[in-house]
Amino acid sequence: EDKVVQSPLSLVVHEGDTVTLNCSYEVTNFRSLLWYKQEKKAPTFLFMLTSSGIEKKSGRLSSILDKKELFSILNITATQTGDSAVYLCAVGANTGTASKLTFGTGTRLQVTL
């Protein structure tokens, strides 16, 4: 059975801190690893990683994948209160006719003033 584990489960930091969120996985037919941010409603897409060692960056957020060790990290530098959300890691596997995402339980980040 496919498994995605995120750590920590929750985190409280002060504005301006840097945080690192972790995601490890065991998935058959791995194709991609995705990070989503979920506030009140739908998850919003952040990054998709398919190749090892290549960092994806968007503003203060960055992510990297290690396919040998089966994990990914999401870094957020200079955190702001607007970064408070649940960050979901999902691993995509192709079934041949469609892709299937298996989500981790998420890391709940709270950024305080």
Added chain:
Amino acid sequence: DTEVTQTPKHLVMGMTNKKSLKCEQHMGHRAMYWYKQKAKKPPELMFVYSYEKLSINESVPSRFSPECPNSSLLNLHLHALQPEDSALYLCASSHKTVLGSYNEQFFGPGTRLTVL
């Protein structure tokens, strides 16, 4: 148009009612998905449609019946639900690449369902 829309936003129904959830996208995506999300839990996959055909059913009870009438629309028909089916129901869509892989899934805002 780069969004997935879902209606209704909220739905309250009794255990004997029949209702439907609707999802629409105009991004040309050929894969569409239904997820169920309970409070403080990650989304759980229910169904996947690829090119309007059901390709994955994650052992979902038959009181949930999906339908994909065309490439832009996805419905979820609900009948004789239980209170434990109360959850946020999310629809998503994704594009298939020329290499046969599927790109990132884009999610709609969800329908919050309460079963009394």
